Amino acid sequence: MEFTVAITGASGSIYAQRTLLHMAASGVVERINLILSNSAVTVAKVELGVDLTNADRNTINRWLGLPADSRLIQLHHLDNIAARPSSGSHPQEGMVVVPCSMGTLGAIASGAGTNLIHRAADVTLKEHRRLVLVPRETPFNAIHLENMLRLSRAGAHIIPASPGFYHRPQTVEALVDHFVFRVLDHLGIPHSPATQWKGLQEDARALINSAED
Numbered sequence: 001m002e003f004t005v006a007i008t009g010a011s012g013s014i015y016a017q018r019t020l021l022h023m024a025a026s027g028v029v030e031r032i033n034l035i036l037s038n039s040a041v042t043v044a045k046v047e048l049g050v051d052l053t054n055a056d057r058n059t060i061n062r063w064l065g066l067p068a069d070s071r072l073i074q075l076h077h078l079d080n081i082a083a084r085p086s087s088g089s090h091p092q093e094g095m096v097v098v099p100c101s102m103g104t105l106g107a108i109a110s111g112a113g114t115n116l117i118h119r120a121a122d123v124t125l126k127e128h129r130r131l132v133l134v135p136r137e138t139p140f141n142a143i144h145l146e147n148m149l150r151l152s153r154a155g156a157h158i159i160p161a162s163p164g165f166y167h168r169p170q171t172v173e174a175l176v177d178h179f180v181f182r183v184l185d186h187l188g189i190p191h192s193p194a195t196q197w198k199g200l201q202e203d204a205r206a207l208i209n210s211a212e213d
């Protein structure tokens with residue numbers, strides 16, 4: 001399987017990091033075309049303390065803890081409008097923008113993109129492949145909401161970065177991973193069944209009943 005992963009300058013660089021890690025661990029993804037926006041580099045520095053300025057494959061492999069000689073991730077420059085993901089004739093399963101800024105969301109929704117992320121998303125939609133967008137902003141204004149509706153109607157999967165708490169996460173990674181597995185579900189990438197909801201367990205049911213007493 002081959003996917004494009006784009007990281008933009010919304011808060012939540014850790015969602016991108018964990019998505020890449022779990023795609024790598026899935027065993028079914030053979031190539032990831034990675035594109036970073038300039039703002040993604042800024043936000044990753046602020047949030048994760050990692051410097052992805054002028055990153056190459058070695059930098060990315062080091063960041064993700066992948067083997068130094070791993071060729072899984074192919075990095076494409078934002079301005080390289082002739083890169084592989086820019087053409088529908090290049091076969092791949094789909095694309096995820098994680099996290100997706102309101103700027104990138106708006107550019108994709110308008111169809112008037114100016115960089116490789118916008119173009120690759122546009123191509124994914126026109127080829128009727130899976131396009132997963134992980135928008136992050138709060139609160140949303142009417143323009144953001146209209147753009148999301150427009151993209152949803154065009155076939156995109158809108159999965160806002162709003163993690164659940166019903167699995168009682170004890171760490172930030174557990175919180176993020178539970179959300180990332182929903183993203184993988186929508187991309188058709190397998191992951192551990194341990195994360196699937198199997199109905200309310202007895203102890204949780206008892207807890208709810210006692211809270212209602």
Ligand SMILES: Cc1cc2nc3c(=O)[nH]c(=O)nc-3n(C[C@H](O)[C@H](O)[C@H](O)COP(=O)(O)O)c2cc1C
Pocket residue numbers: 007008009010011037038039040042043046100101102103104105136137138
């Ligand atoms: C620390 C930081 C956090 C940000 N968080 C968000 C956010 O959550 N959502 C958003 O839409 N923009 C956010 N921004 C602003 C975007 O980075 C900015 O609009 C940028 O132009 C988006 O460009 P891009 O879509 O090419 O990445 C943030 C910026 C910084 C520096």
